[in-house]
Amino acid sequence: MSAAAQGTSKAAHGDVAPKKKKGPGALATAYLVIYNVVMTAGWLVIAVGLVRAYLARGSYHGLYYSIEKPLNLVLISGIVPSSVVLTGFQVMSRVFLTWAVTHSVREVQSEDSVLLFVTAWTVTEIIRYSFYTFSLLNHLPYLIKWARYTFFIVLYPMGVSGELLTIYAALPYVQKTGLYSVTLPNKYNFSFDYYSFLILVMISYIPLFPQLYFHMMRQRKKVLGHTDDYSKVE
């Protein structure tokens, strides 16, 4: 659910674009602009890193390693400014997929599915953060707005596929090694099976993905829709 969930106005997504009517003061605006520029730059670094590594190696294989560090940095920067409460679903799920799955299970890091979701996130986030930057400066090019509310149509399923395939690829290793799992008996009378947990996570995509996807579709109609109205024939 991390891929391309752009433009949702739910506060739960921890985005920093101001939504209140009053708007932030000059200092807050400056901070937000800098933050969004930095985030755009961060994801651009990842994008450039991916392209360069591809050109150097000549294949899609193992590109994760070339952008592992900037990716972690960008994810941390994404969490830190958002409040604990507002750091919503999207940020948490990104962090989960990167650290709790890809980073933790070495064997999946060379999977193509990792590249799939990293690419989807990268393109999404570059567009999203530049959208916020321009919005804050009150100079939003229509192209950026269009891109933000259109690219998700492809990027979202692409990212979700990458995420699901990656989790699926990690399953056998998790089961074999008992990663992050706790068994009985123990002093605190608790158990946790990470393997089952991952399966539950995968299942949860079934109700959640369509909801978010169709929410974005509706947002798209609302934001971009007015251009169609003029061409409507009664």
Place this chain on the structure above:
Amino acid sequence: FSRAAFVEVLDATTKEQLCFLDKVDPHSTIGDIKSLFYKSYPQWYPARQALRLDTRGKSLRDDEILQNLPVGTTATMYFKDLGPQLGWTTVFFAEYIGALLTYLVFFFRVPYIYSHTYALTSSPHPVVTLACVCHTFHYVKRLMETIFVHRFSHGTMPLRTIVKNCAYYWGFSAWLAYYINHPLYTPPSYGELQVKYALFTFAMCEIGNLSIHMSLSNLRTDGFRVRRFPTPTKNPFTWLFFFVSCPNYTYEVGAWLSFTVMTQCLPVAIYTLFGFIQMTIWAKVKHRAYIREFKDYPSVRTAIIPLIL
């Protein structure tokens, strides 16, 4: 205010007129209006009607009198359907009986929960039986309070909420019962001493919680008209009122903390934490409401934890 003889009910979203009542007695209450509206729309029994004077305002209370409202000769009200409703008593019964029985299913090790060698056996640890007694007692006490002690200000609760609440209560009950009654359960590290102390504090908190519920119930003996805030009484358990606005929640958290220590079970600790968070939110709301309503509200009181929260 003028004497309204006509009442017009519009849909709050579409603003279309749903109903026009004439020859309405100006001394009627909102409850009476709801009954009249119900005659035209039998699918909307009074408990699921919300009537307001403007589309986004607060819903009118059932006991408000028509002629005391700021309306002209024709009172215009907006109707919103609250959805299917259930009485509070029904809600609490479902939640508490469910939690109680779910735990017992695990205590008696109903087949297919644990490995078949353990089906219908009992645990060798006394603390496991004690935990079952405490858990059951806790919910039996809640059921008794629902019948005999609590006085509810609103009659009903939406159906969706009860489904969510039951999932919460039954789910957590199952989760913690699963571990406590598990064949591989490990009794507390400090043995009998830990269990005895925890049992004592559990009992104190249960009595405390009951004392608070009873004193709150006594505040409402004159039918909600005179509003007073709760104060300590002769019962020492109510002296927590010196320090907090909602000692019932304080005691409830205390009881679950005791149960956690008694069973030394992490899922119980997690359940206690969730409960604590939810009750703190409720306590803070109540605390702020008291302060707003009563000018002489004691300033030393905090919401749920003395001197801290």
